Amino acid sequence: xxxxxxxxxxxxxxxxxxxxxxxxxxxxxxxxxxxxxxxxxxxxxxxxxxxxxxxxxxxxxxxxxxxxxxxxxxxxxxxxxxxxxxxxxxxxxxxxxxxxxxxxxxxxxxxxxxxxxxxxxxxxxxxxxxxxxxxxxxxxxxxxxxxxxxxxxxxxxxxxxxxxxxxxxxxxxxxxxxxxxxxxxxxxxxxxxxxxxxxxxxxxxxxxxxxxxxxxxxxxxxxxxxxxxxxxxxxxxxxxxxxxxxxxxxxxxxxxxxxxxxxxxxxxxxxxxxxxxxxxxxxxxxxxxxxxxxxxxxxxxxxxxxxxxxxxxxxxxxxxxxxxxxxxxxxxxxxxxxxxxxxxxxxxxxxxxxxxxxxxxxxxxxxxxxxxxxxxxxxxxxxxxxxxxxxxxxxxxxxxxxxxxxxxxxxxxxxxxxxxxxxxxxxxxxxxxxxxxxxxxxxxxxxxxxxxxxxxxxxxxxxxxxxxxxxxxxx
Amino acid sequence: xxxxxxxxxxxxxxxxxxxxxxxxxxxxxxxxxxxxxxxxxxxxxxxxxxxxxxxxxxxxxxxxxxxxxxxxxxxxxxxxxxxxxxxxxxxxxxxxxxxxxxxxxxxxxxxxxxxxxxxxxxxxxxxxxxxxxxxxxxxxxxxxxxxxxxxxxxxxxxxxxxxxxxxxxxxxxxxxxxxxxxxxxxxxxxxxxxxxxxxxxxxxxxxxxxxxxxxxxxxxxxxxxxxxxxxxxxxxxxxxxxxxxxxxxxxxxxxxxxxxxxxxxxxxxxxxxxxxxxxxxxxxxxxxxxxxxxxxxxxxxxxxxxxxxxxxxxxxxxxxxxxxxxxxxxxxxxxxxxxxxxxxxxxxxxxxxxxxxxxxxxxxxxxxxxxxxxxx
Numbered sequence: 001x002x003x004x005x006x007x008x009x010x011x012x013x014x015x016x017x018x019x020x021x022x023x024x025x026x027x028x029x030x031x032x033x034x035x036x037x038x039x040x041x042x043x044x045x046x047x048x049x050x051x052x053x054x055x056x057x058x059x060x061x062x063x064x065x066x067x068x069x070x071x072x073x074x075x076x077x078x079x080x081x082x083x084x085x086x087x088x089x090x091x092x093x094x095x096x097x098x099x100x101x102x103x104x105x106x107x108x109x110x111x112x113x114x115x116x117x118x119x120x121x122x123x124x125x126x127x128x129x130x131x132x133x134x135x136x137x138x139x140x141x142x143x144x145x146x147x148x149x150x151x152x153x154x155x156x157x158x159x160x161x162x163x164x165x166x167x168x169x170x171x172x173x174x175x176x177x178x179x180x181x182x183x184x185x186x187x188x189x190x191x192x193x194x195x196x197x198x199x200x201x202x203x204x205x206x207x208x209x210x211x212x213x214x215x216x217x218x219x220x221x222x223x224x225x226x227x228x229x230x231x232x233x234x235x236x237x238x239x240x241x242x243x244x245x246x247x248x249x250x251x252x253x254x255x256x257x258x259x260x261x262x263x264x265x266x267x268x269x270x271x272x273x274x275x276x277x278x279x280x281x282x283x284x285x286x287x288x289x290x291x292x293x294x295x296x297x298x299x300x301x302x303x304x305x306x307x308x309x310x311x312x313x314x315x316x317x318x319x320x321x322x323x324x325x326x327x328x329x330x331x332x333x334x335x336x337x338x339x340x341x342x343x344x345x346x347x348x349x350x351x352x353x354x355x356x357x358x359x360x361x362x363x364x365x366x367x368x369x370x371x372x373x374x375x376x377x378x379x380x381x382x383x384x385x386x387x388x389x390x391x392x393x394x395x396x397x398x399x400x401x402x403x404x405x406x407x408x409x410x411x412x413x414x415x416x417x418x419x420x421x422x423x424x425x426x427x428x429x430x431x432x433x434x435x436x437x438x439x440x441x442x443x444x445x446x447x448x449x450x451x452x453x454x455x456x457x458x459x460x461x462x463x464x465x466x467x468x469x470x471x472x473x474x475x
Numbered sequence: 476x477x478x479x480x481x482x483x484x485x486x487x488x489x490x491x492x493x494x495x496x497x498x499x500x501x502x503x504x505x506x507x508x509x510x511x512x513x514x515x516x517x518x519x520x521x522x523x524x525x526x527x528x529x530x531x532x533x534x535x536x537x538x539x540x541x542x543x544x545x546x547x548x549x550x551x552x553x554x555x556x557x558x559x560x561x562x563x564x565x566x567x568x569x570x571x572x573x574x575x576x577x578x579x580x581x582x583x584x585x586x587x588x589x590x591x592x593x594x595x596x597x598x599x600x601x602x603x604x605x606x607x608x609x610x611x612x613x614x615x616x617x618x619x620x621x622x623x624x625x626x627x628x629x630x631x632x633x634x635x636x637x638x639x640x641x642x643x644x645x646x647x648x649x650x651x652x653x654x655x656x657x658x659x660x661x662x663x664x665x666x667x668x669x670x671x672x673x674x675x676x677x678x679x680x681x682x683x684x685x686x687x688x689x690x691x692x693x694x695x696x697x698x699x700x701x702x703x704x705x706x707x708x709x710x711x712x713x714x715x716x717x718x719x720x721x722x723x724x725x726x727x728x729x730x731x732x733x734x735x736x737x738x739x740x741x742x743x744x745x746x747x748x749x750x751x752x753x754x755x756x757x758x759x760x761x762x763x764x765x766x767x768x769x770x771x772x773x774x775x776x777x778x779x780x781x782x783x784x785x786x787x788x789x790x791x792x793x794x795x796x797x798x799x800x801x802x803x804x805x806x807x808x809x810x811x812x813x814x815x816x817x818x819x820x821x822x823x824x825x826x827x828x829x830x831x832x833x834x835x836x837x838x839x840x841x842x843x844x845x846x847x848x849x850x851x
Contacts, residue, residue: 058705083766085704105707105727113765115758118751206745206772213747222751 009048011265011291016165019265027097042088042099043076044264052249052336054078054088055102063335065249069256071153072237078102082110090154118222123149125434126214126227128204128376131159132420133412134233135187136427142194144435150198151216157198158184159235160255161420163262166283168421180420207380212407229407229434232377233427236370236413244330250337254284254367261291269363273340274298275328281367282311289318296361299326299342301349329356331364340364370417380408389468390416398475400433400446401426409434416468425453478668481505481820482660484647484683485675487518488806489798491630492813493673498637500821505639508662510646514627516677517805520775522700522720522732524713525807526563526618527587530578530847533784533829535585537811540827542617544810552629556621557725561711563618564600569610578848579613589615600712603763620713620722623806650686657794671794673816678776680799689790692838693800694739696777698851699749703729703767719756720850729764731757732851745772777803782843787812788819788834797835803851
């Protein structure tokens, strides 16, 4: 079963990507040997080897598998080397690791970790989040003589760009016509060339407003960061929607499917139902086809397709049905999704009786929106406001992305869910704004960046964002 | 304008418990007014512990009674408060042993089953404890803890069944007094006619008392707590060592705190000093939890009196009663204080005579009762 699973889930050939998986290592899962690639995380290695169930839920003992694949949820927690509650989706494999399922709450830890004594760091600028917004800001700082510190939770820099194989729209300056993965590669290379200090696999876990200190934890080290300015580019997390069976292994965030396919070369399943026909849902459906996965259909609760026409047209060309006014009602299966039931909705989003449709699929992908990751900003005491146009609670800010605290700025999805090209521009804008505050001459660049942003938002998809910004911008 | 027999200011454990025992006595035309949500003050921020290992007659007797009432709450309230008698294991250095032997003697005389145990017995109770530098412990198996949020919710449901009015997100602005008698309580939303007011406002108690010209000797000390991610329950006792305390909730999270020796403050912010210090202290006692992640950290107030005992009962203003200044022990004292204040209102006397020593007059007369065993 293991061998067959491995063969079934590994992407052998891909029209765009080539996977450099590295050498093989072995580790133990429930006492059995698992062969993994050096470049994989534990969750990916297990999944590629056909293992769906990572744990049992604590009250009803339901099977649980991976969901977000980027360390934002707790669905993939397992016991690793005697340590409970380890997020295996962001844990790189090492040979001879002991990995076990958790049955309900984890057992108490067995080993003892020796902590390094806390260290303090004095910084001029600290950027939290190494995705497109954070990295573009870091580059602007470094090019203007300020070395910022970049903190990233994942092992890799680049955020969600490193899995975006599609070409970008928008203006040339932000990489229109270039694939996201290429933009990411170039940015990461630039960050390295400029010698920007980065802390990867580091959690910024708390902001202490009395002393304006950022608490960071990296492996066994507590780091207190004291910085003159903070730029939060913490991104967003996938939104879960309620339906029966939504916790079954095989129900993934669409971004997780993208991570599996485009970073690790793993098929999330054989036959997928995509929930949500916004740009993310349409693009990832197409990327599933590129990876050799069958897409049974795309359902969208709204009466019309939310994403760009070109993305929808590509899917239709491959015969993938896109059903509007339809949503998922139930995922069915024992240890993994085996079937799903969708239902039609009327114009008030109520279910239409007897309109259920059963789908023989093994995977459900949810592209039902993102929620800005704002908790640190709330801790810092930045004033927040709810805006449905920006996908949730976001910090109130001025036109230069300064929050209600003078030393705290924001950029990217955390300021309102949008897309990578605007995130890149926002990162640059926030960096120039901070440089100006520091007394550097950046007025011109601020104006330029702002007009670039305005241009990008002038299309039909920008209206929503502009409405949201009206609600949360001051001055 | 509504008339109420009693207006209780504060929707924490003290206010709700007082309302509960008034209702049981048959007095139902009362209101609890909370400026935020129920339990939003010190109750929801507390460390969950319930102990009888104190050093004064007053504290020991009140807590012995409170433990009895916690058991009743667990059995009689509409939902479990998760009262668990896992014991308090108070780790001691050699130099502390004699003093604690004396405390245990007093506790035993007053009917509390504490005892001094040696190092090996400590290991029998919590095998993972590092006993280096420890001579023994003061151990009381009938001490324990309860879950603050379930306690508040259980009381809320009980009060609802009694038909008692609870007002949340409503703040008392003024207490009107005429000819030395309370007439009205005015909030930001409405006015109640009443002659009886209970000040159970926790860290807001001083402000409330000032409305009627009563000055309370209370200082606010910030204390911080952290909880871990959950694991299966393996630690039932509350472990104490110096200022450090910790236990595990029934939901599996390790919860605990320590003292940073701060000056009084009005701030409820968390600080960056707490986690490293707490981690160092707790890991020196229980190294095996070193790989657990911290989930949350927060701050609350100890509302401290000059002698670390609460101020209970009447004041110079007839009908203005106090249940304030618990100095870090408000949650554990909640049941007994509610019952004491309710019987005081109904019958004009505290049903435990020791509670009479705890009224406001002691600060005027200088008859303070010093508590020596304060943690965190």
